[in-house]
Amino acid sequence: MNQHPGSPRPADGPPADAQQADPDEAQAVRREAGGAESSRANRSWWDRNADEYQDEHGAFLGDDRFVWGPEGLDEETAGLLGPADRLKGLSVLEIGAGAAQCSRWLAGRGARPVALDISHRQLQHSRRIDARLAARAGGTGGDAPAPVPVVQADAGALPFRDGSFDLACSAYGALPFVADAAGVMREVHRVLRPGGRWVFSVTHPIRWAFPDEPGPEGLTAVSSYFDRTPYVEQDPSGRTEYVEHHRTLGDRVREIAAAGFRLVDLVEPEWPAWNRQEWGGWSPLRGRLIPGTAVFVCLRD
Template identity: 55%
Template sequence: MQDHLPQSVRVERRPVDEAESRRANGQDWDRYADEYQATHGEFLGNTGFVWGPEGQTEEDLGILGVVEGRDTLEVGSGAGQCSRWIRTRGGRPIGLDLSARQLQHSRRLDDDSGVPVPSVLGTATHLPFADHSFDIVFCSFGALQFVADIERAVSEAARVLRPQGRFAFSITHPTRWMFPDDPEQGGLTASQSYWDRTPYVEIDDESGLVSYVEHHRTLGDWVRLLAGQGFVIVDLVEPEWPADHARVWGGWSRTRGLLTPGTAIFVADLTNPTG
């Protein structure tokens, strides 16, 4: 969940391939990790599992089902808060993230919490694990909306899951693509097409290089992507904004959240593996 826009960038909408997305977003998260953890660490909790800015937790929603005794992989794990929560419930989690600096924060929280979680540097499109290694693969606002080659990422999740395994992930709700990323009233007026899948790109003015990329898929795109890899969608959770929740996180806020969804959580089971 990004919530920053450096002053020295310009915004464009244009195609960006997987290599450029990976380079830009990996470096961006390395730069931003310290600020992110300082700003949001208390909200996330060292051993907490928050699915999105609305604040709903895995304990509230039960998206993953039973985690005790299960092998889990968190893709885009950041500082490992969600995986650490799973370990406190008897699961066997592993984290994976593109940002080395985020993984350094994960090691810090291992020490601070006394609940260590193994984590590796890697990307969602090339998971460094054997076939059928996990019972659960999940992603809480992690890698998926920063990946260009999303078909490969979903295929990789299916490959490392065991039959009947669960794949669950939260992303910015696709309908948000229509609106400016503004937490105030300006963020409630549609200004661009929901069906325009051209990536959002930030360009560093000094170097001229892409410094951040986010990719949009419609709800229908996600259904087809999951079905194409043998997944059956068992739930689509659209968390409502809690009446007493006042936190502003980037474009997420009470002003918008009481009227329109900000987060979508897909829950899918691998019932018909294609590999």
């Protein structure tokens, strides 16, 4: 699960403050940011921060777990991709795969996944996990699992032929971090076969109205839900370091329909009692009151 540019599992949403106090640190602003700028900044951001991200969240994400967001909604029980026993033999594209934990879960059910991410460093972590699992299997006499095939690419220009996949999925990957999310939808539609399923999770749009704080201070709306101005972090010289794009629920539905998909479900996971972790602005306190994740289940007719 990337919460950043294709990598990413959930990114920390936009903070309340427009500027950070320390002039030597990155500044957070709301301003326009185009496709090339967003792609370049987010690729670099994830390459720089992949190690810290995997260190901090690796235990929650697991090596071969498919989790849709910080709430901990697990595909093993949710079944949003369809019955697990029907995944065997399906070709699957995971977009914004990070260290390919979701793809590894799919492979364990007999699917044939390909993990795509914009960040080379995130995909190196996928190789690291594959190597560790292989060494562990070899040390116990078991069969070593095959490494997950990985591809470094931008989600807006998928390097695959039309109709290459039966299924596509993304857990907090790519879509919040590209300027042209509608273009990503069209690309996914292109590479899916008729009848294919496209399931993706993103930060719930309502979160953009609230400060990115897990405590009580994050429970008061301070920004307009309808303000689609991108959230940008830039260094003191003005160079863009990170970009995240906001779309309303209606925007997402229109992008889905315009690309030729049929929306069959929209899941807003509730925060479970067992999950006591905080992750950016996600927390048990906020999770009991407002949704943090939206999962869209779409079909290519």
